[in-house]
Amino acid sequence: MTEMTLIEAIRQAMDEEMARDPNVFIVGEDVGIRGGVFRATVGLFDKYGADRVIDSPLAELSIVGVGIGAALYGMKPICEIQFSDFIYPAYNQIISEAAKMCYRSNGEWTVPMVIRAPYGGGIGGGLYHSQSPEAMFAQVPGLKVVIPSNPYDAKGLLKSAVRDPNPVIFFEPKKGYRLIKGEVPEGEFTVPIGPARISRAGTDVSVFAYGMMHYYALQAAEKVAAEGISVEVVDLRTLYPVDRETILASVQRTGKALIVHEANLTGGYGAEVAATIAEGAFTDLDAPVRRLCGPDVPGVPFSHPLQDWFMPNPEKISSAIRELARY
Amino acid sequence: MELTKEQRIEMYWMMLLARRLDERAWVLHRQGKIAFHISGIGQEAAQVGAAFALNRGEDWVTPYYRDLALMICLGYTPREFVLSLMGKQGEPSSGGRQMPSHWSLRRANAVSHSAPVATQACHAAGIALAMKMQKKDQVVLTTIGEGSTSQGEWYEAVNWAAVHQLPVIFLVENNQYAISVPQEKQMAVRSSADKACGLGLEGLTVDGTDPYKVYEVVARAAEKARSGNGPTVIEARMYRITPHSSDDDDRTYRSREEVEEHKQRDPILVVRSRLEQEGLLTPEQVEGMEARAREMVDDAVQFATQAPYPNVEEGTYPVYAEEVRHD
Numbered sequence: 001m002t003e004m005t006l007i008e009a010i011r012q013a014m015d016e017e018m019a020r021d022p023n024v025f026i027v028g029e030d031v032g033i034r035g036g037v038f039r040a041t042v043g044l045f046d047k048y049g050a051d052r053v054i055d056s057p058l059a060e061l062s063i064v065g066v067g068i069g070a071a072l073y074g075m076k077p078i079c080e081i082q083f084s085d086f087i088y089p090a091y092n093q094i095i096s097e098a099a100k101m102c103y104r105s106n107g108e109w110t111v112p113m114v115i116r117a118p119y120g121g122g123i124g125g126g127l128y129h130s131q132s133p134e135a136m137f138a139q140v141p142g143l144k145v146v147i148p149s150n151p152y153d154a155k156g157l158l159k160s161a162v163r164d165p166n167p168v169i170f171f172e173p174k175k176g177y178r179l180i181k182g183e184v185p186e187g188e189f190t191v192p193i194g195p196a197r198i199s200r201a202g203t204d205v206s207v208f209a210y211g212m213m214h215y216y217a218l219q220a221a222e223k224v225a226a227e228g229i230s231v232e233v234v235d236l237r238t239l240y241p242v243d244r245e246t247i248l249a250s251v252q253r254t255g256k257a258l259i260v261h262e263a264n265l266t267g268g269y270g271a272e273v274a275a276t277i278a279e280g281a282f283t284d285l286d287a288p289v290r291r292l293c294g295p296d297v298p299g300v301p302f303s304h305p306l307q308d309w310f311m312p313n314p315e316k317i318s319s320a321i322r323e324l325a326r327y
Numbered sequence: 328m329e330l331t332k333e334q335r336i337e338m339y340w341m342m343l344l345a346r347r348l349d350e351r352a353w354v355l356h357r358q359g360k361i362a363f364h365i366s367g368i369g370q371e372a373a374q375v376g377a378a379f380a381l382n383r384g385e386d387w388v389t390p391y392y393r394d395l396a397l398m399i400c401l402g403y404t405p406r407e408f409v410l411s412l413m414g415k416q417g418e419p420s421s422g423g424r425q426m427p428s429h430w431s432l433r434r435a436n437a438v439s440h441s442a443p444v445a446t447q448a449c450h451a452a453g454i455a456l457a458m459k460m461q462k463k464d465q466v467v468l469t470t471i472g473e474g475s476t477s478q479g480e481w482y483e484a485v486n487w488a489a490v491h492q493l494p495v496i497f498l499v500e501n502n503q504y505a506i507s508v509p510q511e512k513q514m515a516v517r518s519s520a521d522k523a524c525g526l527g528l529e530g531l532t533v534d535g536t537d538p539y540k541v542y543e544v545v546a547r548a549a550e551k552a553r554s555g556n557g558p559t560v561i562e563a564r565m566y567r568i569t570p571h572s573s574d575d576d577d578r579t580y581r582s583r584e585e586v587e588e589h590k591q592r593d594p595i596l597v598v599r600s601r602l603e604q605e606g607l608l609t610p611e612q613v614e615g616m617e618a619r620a621r622e623m624v625d626d627a628v629q630f631a632t633q634a635p636y637p638n639v640e641e642g643t644y645p646v647y648a649e650e651v652r653h654d
């Protein structure tokens with residue numbers, strides 16, 4: 001076991017997959033000699049060369065579009081979008097092309113590729129360096145949408161994503177890149193795409209979260225435990241396809257559900273989790289389902305107090321848990 | 328690179344077969360037997376010329392919806408086309424999932440494309456990037472309408488190919504209209520090939536009603552690409568003789584006189600009389616070709632009419648590569 005940061009785990013996953021499979025390559029802005037603006041690809045340019053760690057033109061659409069072409073030919077691109085805020089120019093290629101290719105060709109063509117994108121706020125990034133656009137992807141059949149919350153999962157899930165025969169969108173909680181540390185075993189392992197994980201067992205309230213908010217949810221659970229509230233925390237990890245069984249089983253145990261994400265409330269991923277619970281665990285509920293999300297404004301504001309107002313955090317999550325527990 | 332007599336005759340045959348098949352699609356539409364047709368009438372010469380310049384079956388193609396003649400040259404059969412017109416089971420492009428003329432033919436390295444125009448251009452660049460990485464002796468041909476070269480996707484793809492000197496031929500089929508919008512409202516240059524100089528690659532314009540000229544230009548571009556000297560933009564000039572699609576009424580935006588004038592210069596007629604004048608074909612031989620085409624088209628219509636529709640259950644898959652069924 002080695003302790004490492006989230007971003008080190010991500011880098012290690014890419015390094016190992018590139019060493020394992022010569023068809024794996026990285027393409028994105030500043031990923032080469034600079035090693036990425038977050039330094040996720042540091043060292044890989046020197047190790048694998050400019051042909052496998054490609055500094056693309058500054059154009060997201062073609063980072064993904066060219067990646068799709070290479071994938072159709074049998075390569076395994078890892079496309080890096082510098083910030084998820086800049087993924088929209090590539091939306092057409094992701095939605096119209098990558099997601100639909102297998103279905104529309106009746107399986108004649110598939111698009112094995114990974115699109116990595118740092119997401120999330122709380123880092124002083126303002127409207128355009130803080131976004132959490134996962135819901136816009138997690139309703140698109142043909143894509144898999146993954147968000148890791150810790151180094152172990154980040155490494156194991158990214159390795160699975162690289163080996164997956166489908167397009168996988170891999171959102172990385174950038175605030176946690178260096179903040180979130182954890183044990184990662186030496187040697188080969190993967191974490192399957194699909195299953196959610198119960199990261200803390202409990203009996204009073206279920207909290208559903210992913211990425212940075214999962215990290216905060218664990219802190220909140222610890223805090224209220226001292227007050228005698230037993231919280232079960234579920235790390236959703238794969239947003240699409242949805243692991244409905246794990247969600248429902250948890251609510252069946254606790255009877256209360258809190259969903260936390262930093263993306264804005266309306267039409268957010270929490271709505272899908274809430275609907276899943278309403279459909280499948282209605283009679284198990286002892287309280288209304290509660291969502292704690294970013295407010296419905298167009299983006300995370302820059303100024304510190306405004307950013308704090310926007311972002312869910314362990315305190316806000318603890319309060320929401322207490323309210324639910326009291327209900 | 329010089330075409331033999333047999334090849335020149337074969338090229339005319341491909342143009343003729345595509346034309347008669349296309350005309351039958353219009354008849355089937357008028358008869359209420361199919362819901363939609365989008366036609367390649369008037370564009371066969373350029374498509375056949377380009378196809379013959381490829382190493383068919385080895386080279387790759389990312390085509391667009393008017394490329395019936397190109398697809399026929401790649402081995403797509405009349406039966407397969409009429410199956411797709413009728414949305415019948417076993418149609419090879421999509422199993423009845425896509426509208427007709429949204430091609431895909433894996434066995435011929437012809438990649439599935441979608442309806443959003445210009446998306447296929449980036450795939451061509453990506454395929455070529457992969458070919459270069461794998462040191463393959465192949466090229467990619469990608470086709471597009473002149474109107475669609477206004478899309479950012481096209482510029483990004485051409486730029487990528489130019490930066491990396493990729494083996495791509497960007498063939499623009501300039502039929503002078505994008506639905507109702509003429510070329511001069513689409514671009515300020517005389518030919519879309521002129522856009523190439525701004526991106527640092529060669530751009531050529533050719534008479535797209537002459538299959539042999541198109542062959543020459545594309546063959547040269549293919550040779551250049553194969554020898555590592557990068558991509559070429561080629562605009563082939565022609566005229567869209569039919570309305571945009573079976574849903575369009577072109578009387579609302581262009582005169583009958585204009586269309587009539589171009590019908591007089593229909594490439595099928597021009598190439599035929601040229602081959603007759605050169606003594607390569609007799610009127611009797613042409614009659615024989617016509618009879619053979621009629622027979623093949625009749626057979627295709629009969630075959631497809633009797634073919635079953637897909638079972639509704641087939642609509643559920645394959646969303647992901649794991650669900651692809653090989654039978």
Ligand SMILES: Cc1ncc(C[n+]2csc(CCOP(=O)(O)OP(=O)(O)O)c2C)c(N)n1
Nearest residue numbers: 393442443444472473474475502504505506
């Ligand atoms: C992104 C996108 N916008 C609009 C359309 C609708 N549309 C389909 S074909 C077409 C015109 C295309 O003209 P051109 O590129 O010249 O090709 P042509 O049809 O003339 O061969 C339009 C506007 C589309 N398919 N995709």
Ligand SMILES: [Mg+2]
Nearest residue numbers: 472473504505
């Ligand atoms: Mg046009």
